Amino acid sequence: MLYVVLKFLHVIGAAVLLGTGAGIAFFLVVARMTDDAARIAEVARIVVIADFVFTLTAVIAQPVTGVALAMHLGLPLTQGWILLSILLYLLTGLFWLPVVWMQLRLRDMARAAAARGLPLPAAWARLYRIWFAFGFPAFFAVLGIVWLMIAKPVIPWIDG
Numbered sequence: 001m002l003y004v005v006l007k008f009l010h011v012i013g014a015a016v017l018l019g020t021g022a023g024i025a026f027f028l029v030v031a032r033m034t035d036d037a038a039r040i041a042e043v044a045r046i047v048v049i050a051d052f053v054f055t056l057t058a059v060i061a062q063p064v065t066g067v068a069l070a071m072h073l074g075l076p077l078t079q080g081w082i083l084l085s086i087l088l089y090l091l092t093g094l095f096w097l098p099v100v101w102m103q104l105r106l107r108d109m110a111r112a113a114a115a116r117g118l119p120l121p122a123a124w125a126r127l128y129r130i131w132f133a134f135g136f137p138a139f140f141a142v143l144g145i146v147w148l149m150i151a152k153p154v155i156p157w158i159d160g
Contacts, residue, residue, distance in 0.1 A: 010065040016058040038114035044107035080155025102131040108143035
C-alpha cells in the first residue's frame with residue numbers, strides 16, 4: 001500500500017510540474033500577444049501565484065517521493081535511469097529558479113507600466129525573451145524525466 005501511495009504522489013507531482021510549466025508559459029505568451037500592460041500584469045500575477053502554489057509544491061514533493069520510492073524498492077540512487085533523472089531534475093532547477101525571479105520582475109514591470117498608462121518598457125521585452133528561452137531546456141528536461149520514469153532504461157555508460 002505504501003508503494004501505491006508513494007507512486008501516486010510521485011506521478012501526480014510529475015504531472016503538476018509538466019502541466020503547470022506548460023500552462024504558465026501558455027498563459028503568459030498569450031497575454032504578451034495582446035501588448036496590453038494591464039492584462040499582462042494580471043496574468044503575470046496569476047502565473048506567479050500558480051508557480052508558488054503548484055510548481056513549488058511539486059518541486060519539493062518530487063525528490064521526497066522519488067527517494068522514498070527508490071528506498072522502498074531497494075533501488076540505488078546511482079542506478080542509471082534514476083541518476084540521470086536526478087541530474088535532469090537539477091538542470092530543471094537551474095533554469096526554474098531564475099525563471100521565478102524573472103516572472104516576479106515581469107509582473108512588477110507590467111504593473112508599473114499599467115499604473116502609469118504606458119506601454120511595456122524595452123527591458124520587459126528583453127527579460128521576457130530570456131524567460132521564454134529558459135523555459136525550453138526546463139520543459140524538455142521534465143519530459144525526459146517522465147520518459148525515464150516510465151521506460152526505466154539501462155544506461156550503459158552508468159549501469160555498466
